[in-house]
Amino acid sequence: MTGEVFQGGLNVVVLDVEDHFSPIEIYNTISRLSIARKNRRFNMLFLTRLDHNKFYERYRDILLNNISLSLSIKRVEVTDCGKAIEMLKNAVKTLGKPIVIPDRKCAGLVEELEKTGVVEVVR
Amino acid sequence: MKYEVVLTTDRTMMSNHHRKEFLGFVATGPPIALPEWLWLYITAPKPKVDKEGKPLEAPYGMRKVEAKLIEAGFKAAIIDPDHLEKHIDSMRVLMFGHHDYFAYGPPSSEWWSLTGLEPVNRRSFKRLMEKPVIRKAKEKGVKFIAGGPAAWQWLWELELWRKWGVDTIVDGEAERVIVGLVEKALNNEDLPEYVYVGPSDSPSIDEIPVIKAPSVNGLVEIMRGCPRGCKFCSVTLRPLRFIPLDKILAEVEVNLRHGIKGVILHSEDVLLYHADGVKPRPEPLIKLHKAVLEKIGSEGDIGWAHASLAAVKYAEEEHKLISKLMNDYILNERRKFLGVEVGIETGSVELAKKIMIAKSAPYPPEMWPEVVEDAFRIMHENNIIPAATLILGLPEETPEDVVKTAELLDRLKPYRSIIVPMFFVPMGALKKGNWFLKDHIKREHIEVLYKTLKHTTYWAGEIMNKYYLRSPVYAPLRYILRYFIWYVNRRADKFIKSLEYQIKS
Numbered sequence: 001m002t003g004e005v006f007q008g009g010l011n012v013v014v015l016d017v018e019d020h021f022s023p024i025e026i027y028n029t030i031s032r033l034s035i036a037r038k039n040r041r042f043n044m045l046f047l048t049r050l051d052h053n054k055f056y057e058r059y060r061d062i063l064l065n066n067i068s069l070s071l072s073i074k075r076v077e078v079t080d081c082g083k084a085i086e087m088l089k090n091a092v093k094t095l096g097k098p099i100v101i102p103d104r105k106c107a108g109l110v111e112e113l114e115k116t117g118v119v120e121v122v123r
Numbered sequence: 124m125k126y127e128v129v130l131t132t133d134r135t136m137m138s139n140h141h142r143k144e145f146l147g148f149v150a151t152g153p154p155i156a157l158p159e160w161l162w163l164y165i166t167a168p169k170p171k172v173d174k175e176g177k178p179l180e181a182p183y184g185m186r187k188v189e190a191k192l193i194e195a196g197f198k199a200a201i202i203d204p205d206h207l208e209k210h211i212d213s214m215r216v217l218m219f220g221h222h223d224y225f226a227y228g229p230p231s232s233e234w235w236s237l238t239g240l241e242p243v244n245r246r247s248f249k250r251l252m253e254k255p256v257i258r259k260a261k262e263k264g265v266k267f268i269a270g271g272p273a274a275w276q277w278l279w280e281l282e283l284w285r286k287w288g289v290d291t292i293v294d295g296e297a298e299r300v301i302v303g304l305v306e307k308a309l310n311n312e313d314l315p316e317y318v319y320v321g322p323s324d325s326p327s328i329d330e331i332p333v334i335k336a337p338s339v340n341g342l343v344e345i346m347r348g349c350p351r352g353c354k355f356c357s358v359t360l361r362p363l364r365f366i367p368l369d370k371i372l373a374e375v376e377v378n379l380r381h382g383i384k385g386v387i388l389h390s391e392d393v394l395l396y397h398a399d400g401v402k403p404r405p406e407p408l409i410k411l412h413k414a415v416l417e418k419i420g421s422e423g424d425i426g427w428a429h430a431s432l433a434a435v436k437y438a439e440e441e442h443k444l445i446s447k448l449m450n451d452y453i454l455n456e457r458r459k460f461l462g463v464e465v466g467i468e469t470g471s472v473e474l475a476k477k478i479m480i481a482k483s484a485p486y487p488p489e490m491w492p493e494v495v496e497d498a499f500r501i502m503h504e505n506n507i508i509p510a511a512t513l514i515l516g517l518p519e520e521t522p523e524d525v526v527k528t529a530e531l532l533d534r535l536k537p538y539r540s541i542i543v544p545m546f547f548v549p550m551g552a553l554k555k556g557n558w559f560l561k562d563h564i565k566r567e568h569i570e571v572l573y574k575t576l577k578h579t580t581y582w583a584g585e586i587m588n589k590y591y592l593r594s595p596v597y598a599p600l601r602y603i604l605r606y607f608i609w610y611v612n613r614r615a616d617k618f619i620k621s622l623e624y625q626i627k628s
Contacts, residue, residue: 005300005318040323043315053281056317060278063294063319068360070295070321074313 004095005072009041010034011098013091013119015084015110016048020103027062029101029122034069041070045091045098047084048075081106085113092118124175125213128192128199128305130185132220133251135244137203138167139180139339141600144387144426145462145510145541150247151223151231153240156610157603162243165603169205176206179381183338183389184271185220188297190332195302197309201336207256216308217260219289220271224248227276229512229545236546252287261288266308270297278317295320296347296361298330322360331366333373341419342387342428343374345411349391350401351431353479355468355514355547358391365397368414375418385424386415393427393463394434394444401431401484403438405447412452421455427463432498433483435465439501449505460590463502465509467495467542470531471524478517492531499538508586509540513575515568516547525567532574539582542575573619580612 004011010033014026034040048055055075056063063071078084084106092098092113100119102110107123114121131137140147146166154162171179181189181201192199202210207217223231226245235242251257261267269277270293277284277292284292291304291314300318307314325347334343348363349356375386388411390396397407416425438444453461468482469475475482475491483491502509513528532542546563587601 005303005315006324007303040321052285056278056281063278063317064275067319068321068323069319070324071317071319072300072315073317073319074315 004043006041006043006070008039009043009070009072010037010039011043011045011095013045013047013088013095013098013100015081015088015100015102015106016046016050017078017081017084018103018105019049020105021101023059023062026059026101027067030069030071033099033122040068043072044074045095046073046075047078047087049078049080050075051077081109085109088113088119124198124200126198126200126202126210127213127309128197128216128218129207129210129214130181130189130199130201130218130220131204131207131251132182132185133204133244133247134163134169135167135247136182136221137170137178139170140166141168141597142340142385142424144340144342146600148230148510150243151226151228152234153238153242155238155240156607159243159246161603163247165600166243167247170203172203172206175200176202176209177336178203180337180339180383182220182222183334183342183344185218186334186336186338187332188218188220188270188301190335191298191301192305193335194332195305197302197305199305204251204254207254207260211256211259211263214260214265216266216268216305217257219267219269221248221269221273222271223276224269224271224273225276225280225283227279228273229514230543233544233546249283252283257287266290266314268293268304268308268314270294270301290314291316291318293318293320296325298326298332299324322362325361325364328364328366328370331364331370333370334377337378337381337383338374340387340426341375341378341383341385341423342389343371343378344389345371345393345396346390350395351392351479351481351484353468353482355478355517368411371411372414372418375415379418384419384422385426386419387426387428388415389428391429392431392434394430394438398434401433401437401481403434403442403444405438405442405444408438408444408448409452412448416452422457424458425453426461429464429466431482432465432467433486433494435498435501435507436494437485439505440497445501445505445507449507454506460506460508462508462510465498465511467511467528467531468514469520469524470495470528471520472527474517474520474524474527477519492527492534495531496534499535499540502540503538506590508590511540511542513542513544513571514547515544515571516563518547522565522567525565525571529567529570529574532571532578536578539586541579541583541586543579544572544575569619573615576611576615580608580615583608 100121113119135150150166189201226242231242267289268291269289274292274294346365348361349358352359394403470492476488483494486494
């Protein structure tokens with residue numbers, strides 16, 4: 001589902017459904033993860049309400065800013081958190097135990113998956 | 124043969140530019156004073172192709188990707204854009220490479236901003252993507268992957284990205300990721316939309332393949348990465364790797380076997396091949412040139428893609444290396460000069476300190492104007508013809524910085540060279556379709572523009588007649604280009620006045 005490109009990279013699912021994130025927040029989080037896990041490769045799945053144009057307009061500056069991480073980005077449009085969680089459950093089947101970065105609205109729904117150890121949540 | 128993976132690009136890239144690399148840069152401008160077909164004939168004639176439509180020569184970066192895919196066992200080939208129809212039935216992945224897809228890179232964006240006219244390379248790429256064969260490929264489910272040095276430009280053309288159905292954009296060195304991506308595409312697996320290859324995924328020397336077929340004008344890579352850390356350049360993020368001599372020679376042989384007798388040594392700084400930091404060393408450079416020149420013989424042309432001015436000065440002043448390379452190895456009855464791209468960027472010490480503090484190394488940044496002038500003199504005396512760039516309009520630039528650049532240009536007058544000013548163009552300004560320059564240009568910029576234009580048109584005549592296009596076979600090209608230079612010179616004063624008027628109003 002993520003179109004995983006970087007072997008041995010960190011699989012990260014971002015729930016950006018309610019547009020609570022600023023791109024810099026996402027970048028800071030993956031930078032922290034990169035340092036903590038000593039891994040500079042990320043296969044990222046964005047479950048988002050943003051369409052192609054709005055999504056890339058939003059994240060463009062980070063991608064153009066000569067970053068030192070490797071990123072593989074897949075965007076899937078979802079209408080709400082419920083749909084996002086449904087897709088996340090599907091994604092888990094192929095991704096192993098992904099790291100999830102949920103926005104505030106979806107965070108509650110991810111908790112159940114976190115408790116069962118299916119995903120790891122980073123806030 | 125049936126190819127499941129086809130690589131292609133538009134005509135401005137798929138050409139040998141009459142074997143004159145610099146003419147390729149002319150395709151970055153709009154067709155001024157000439158019809159577009161003639162402009163394309165001058166800058167990007169069609170290459171020879173075989174019966175399958177495979178070009179004799181193709182852009183080097185695409186050759187690397189092709190080689191990587193062939194080594195991984197795929198049936199992959201670069202196909203000329205006029206011959207894609209032959210492969211429509213077998214093609215399952217179509218890949219695009221480009222130096223400047225949408226003319227947002229330098230110097231395209233500058234010509235665009237100065238004239239308000241869309242550059243030829245952008246027009247040509249858009250025409251390619253609108254071709255019925257490309258549309259047909261998309262309709263039948265062929266996966267589109269685009270990459271190359273201009274991959275980032277798709278982030279500014281989101282509508283076209285979606286409209287044309289490009290599945291994946293690959294930004295960065297592709298060797299480590301491209302095989303996996305093509306495998307996914309062929310297996311109909313999910314593809315990512317955007318892949319950014321960071322420096323930690325730069326391929327090792329062993330992962331960089333030897334090209335399988337000739338590169339445009341015999342270009343071969345001798346190193347990747349650059350240690351100077353200039354703020355405006357992304358190459359500097361990549362680790363420095365020297366390509367071993369046996370690999371370089373193997374690529375020269377590939378080109379020779381197919382009748383490409385010339386070599387362009389490609390690097391961000393040719394003189395730093397196996398250097399001691401930023402200090403060129405004579406032994407590896409002499410060994411490299413001796414070996415390459417032995418391969419191509421006295422009839423083959425040689426050029427350097429890029430060199431730094433500091434390395435030119437250091438190599439000559441410490442080791443007499445420039446004169447030794449030129450007189451003992453490169454120059455002969457047939458080879459009368461060596462062409463190279465160099466970066467001046469600014470004449471201001473203050474700005475140099477801000478944006479390119481190590482560009483003058485091993486000399487201190489305070490010496491930058493002197494480094495530039497000394498290097499130009501050394502090159503002039505040794506028949507090296509530089510095509511130099513300047514950057515104007517950087518966000519940190521002050522009017523005093525621009526005045527310093529104008530003063531440096533006066534000091535460079537006696538030295539045979541082409542100098543091209545490039546504007547730092549805020550992305551999006553061009554896309555709005557406005558002629559944005561009047562909002563950004565300052566009086567000092569006009570002075571620099573005028574000085575570079577006069578400098579370049581003054582030296583262009585001699586360079587064309589005595590060096591670059593001296594063979595009788597280039598007589599028609601010489602004639603057209605002479606007309607073009609005359610036309611530009613004639614229009615220059617009027618144009619500069621109109622710019623001044625724009626500033627006042």
